[in-house]
Structures are given as structure tokens and as C-alpha cells.
Amino acid sequence: MVFVFAIAYILTSIESQKNLISLIAKDFSTTIIPYFILIFLLQFVNWTLEALKFYFLLPDSKNLSFNQVLKSVYVGNLTAIVTPKRLGNFIGRNWILKDKAQQVTISTISGNFYQLFITIIMAFCSFLYLYFFKTQFLLELKYYFLLLVFFYLLLLFLIGYTIFNNNWHPIVNKLKLVKYFNISTDHLNSISSFKRIKVLFFAMSRYWIFIFQYYLLLKGFNITVDFLDVIILVGLLFGTVTFLPSFAPGNLGTREALSIFILGGSALGIKFALVSFLVWSVNVAFSALIGAGLLFTSKTIKW
Numbered sequence: 001m002v003f004v005f006a007i008a009y010i011l012t013s014i015e016s017q018k019n020l021i022s023l024i025a026k027d028f029s030t031t032i033i034p035y036f037i038l039i040f041l042l043q044f045v046n047w048t049l050e051a052l053k054f055y056f057l058l059p060d061s062k063n064l065s066f067n068q069v070l071k072s073v074y075v076g077n078l079t080a081i082v083t084p085k086r087l088g089n090f091i092g093r094n095w096i097l098k099d100k101a102q103q104v105t106i107s108t109i110s111g112n113f114y115q116l117f118i119t120i121i122m123a124f125c126s127f128l129y130l131y132f133f134k135t136q137f138l139l140e141l142k143y144y145f146l147l148l149v150f151f152y153l154l155l156l157f158l159i160g161y162t163i164f165n166n167n168w169h170p171i172v173n174k175l176k177l178v179k180y181f182n183i184s185t186d187h188l189n190s191i192s193s194f195k196r197i198k199v200l201f202f203a204m205s206r207y208w209i210f211i212f213q214y215y216l217l218l219k220g221f222n223i224t225v226d227f228l229d230v231i232i233l234v235g236l237l238f239g240t241v242t243f244l245p246s247f248a249p250g251n252l253g254t255r256e257a258l259s260i261f262i263l264g265g266s267a268l269g270i271k272f273a274l275v276s277f278l279v280w281s282v283n284v285a286f287s288a289l290i291g292a293g294l295l296f297t298s299k300t301i302k303w
């Protein structure tokens with residue numbers, strides 16, 4: 001239902017900007033090709049960083065080939081694309097690293113929490129920046145933004161606690177659902193604080209890859225936007241869409257509609273939505289195709 005409303009809102013916004021499609025079509029010239037190649041290459045950096053994050057969270061990772069871990073990440077992208085919120089990425093990873101299915105599942109979930117923690121940090125900073133430095137745009141919404149600042153601050157403490165504290169592990173291990181799937185958080189206890197910080201570094205690096213991809217495409221479309229504004233816009237976008245219900249892969253549609261809404265339904269908002277779609281296409285859809293290719297050519301999977 002959210003997806004339907006999002007698509008309807010996008011189409012309505014485009015209809016109000018009738019000349020925009022022809023203007024965007026003109027921007028699809030040879031000048032944008034170098035920018036698109038760059039974001040395409042950054043896609044490989046993005047998923048290599050995700051593989052490093054996953055590699056450090058896996059137990060006995062020294063006995064694993066990093067190429068196998070990277071392959072599992074791409075195959076995980078294939079299974080993630082058909083599941084809400086991309087939560088099914090552990091399925092494809094298990095297909096490749098099937099001898100470590102229990103550890104793969106919990107390490108993937110743990111890695112998702114690290115990435116969520118970075119998303120919340122950047123969203124918190126974005127809302128805080130708007131509250132203190134862009135008060136002229138908030139008007140009567142200023143107090144609602146203050147509530148959002150406190151909400152994201154609370155989330156930071158809660159998620160930070162789950163990442164750096166092991167006291168909650170016994171409680172999770174007693175849950176019926178956890179027992180049913182025969183998974184355990186025990187091996188997470190052995191991950192040192194230094195290693196957890198390194199995983200956070202990889203998660204933050206991935207986030208900055210997305211920011212650079214947005215910025216490069218905006219430049220490619222000759223849209224004059226300060227780099228700081230791109231950081232704030234991406235922070236608001238990722239931080240908000242994470243909590244919106246959506247069954248579409250990677251929040252497709254919802255993210256684009258929110259992009260238009262944040263920028264007031266303007267032509268800039270529609271172009272920013274297009275940039276969001278292209279970033280999604282390269283990082284999610286194309287990486288899923290790579291995962292499909294690796295799956296069908298892999299000797300690990302026996303049909």
C-alpha cells in the first residue's frame with residue numbers, strides 16, 4: 001500500500017512539472033557517462049567494504065577465502081532484492097558459505113545492525129544541523145524536529161548498546177524463534193572492541209560511498225548542490241526511509257517519493273528522486289544480477 005501511494009505521489013509530482021522530462025532527457029548526454037562510470041565502479045568498492053565488514057564478524061574467518069566471502073555477499077544481494085527491506089541477504093550468503101550457516105546468519109544480522117547504527121548517526125546529525133542552522137526553513141515544525149532529534153539520539157544509545165555490550169545475548173538465545181532456527185549469538189562475544197570499531201569504520205565508509213555517488217550524479221545532471229547539502233539530504237533520506245514500511249526491494253518507490261517530498265515537490269526534488277533511483281539501480285539491481293551470475297556459475301551450489 002505504501003508503495004502504491006509512493007508511486008502515485010511521484011507520478012502526480014511529475015505531472016505538475018510537465019516540461020521536466022524533456023529537460024532531464026537532454027541531460028542524458030555524453031557528459032553524464034563519466035559520472036555514471038564512476039558510480040558504477042564505486043559499486044564494487046561498496047560491496048567489497050560490505051564483504052570486509054562481514055569477514056570480520058565471521059568466526060574463524062582466517063580459514064575462509066575472502067573471494068568466497070565477497071561472492072557470498074553478491075549472491076546475498078540476489079536473495080535480498082526479493083525480500084522486504086533487503087532482510088533476506090543472509091539466504092544467499094548461506095548458499096555460498098553453507099558450512100557456516102549458523103554463523104553466517106547471525107553475523108549478517110549483526111552487520112546489518114552496524115550499518116543501521118551509522119545510518120542513525122548520520123540522520124541524527126542531519127536533523128541536529130537543520131534544527132540549529134536551518135531554522136528559517138522549519139518554522140512551526142521546529143519542535144517536531146526537536147522530537148526527532150531526541151528520538152534518533154535514543155536509537156543511537158539502544159543500538160550502540162547492542163553493538164558494544166554482550167549482556168543481551170543470553171536473552172536473545174532463549175527466544176523460541178532463535179532456537180527454532182538453531183542460531184546463537186555466542187560467537188559474537190569473542191569479537192574484540194577494536195574489531196567492532198573496524199567494522200563500524202567499514203560501515204561508515206560504505207555510507208560515504210553512497211554520498212559520493214549521489215553527489216557525482218547530481219554534478220552529472222548539472223545540478224548545483226553543495227556537498228554539505230548532499231550529506232544532509234542523504235542523511236534525512238536514509239534515516240527516514242529506514243523506518244517506513246515497504247515491501248518493495250530496497251525501499252524502491254518509497255525512497256524516491258520521499259526525495260520529492262523533502263524538496264517540496266520541486267523540479268530539484270524530481271531530479272533528486274531520479275538520482276536515488278539510479279544509485280539504487282547500480283548498487284542493488286546490478287549487484288543482484290552479478291549475484292545471479294555468480295550463483296549459476298558457482299561450483300559451490302549443486303542443483
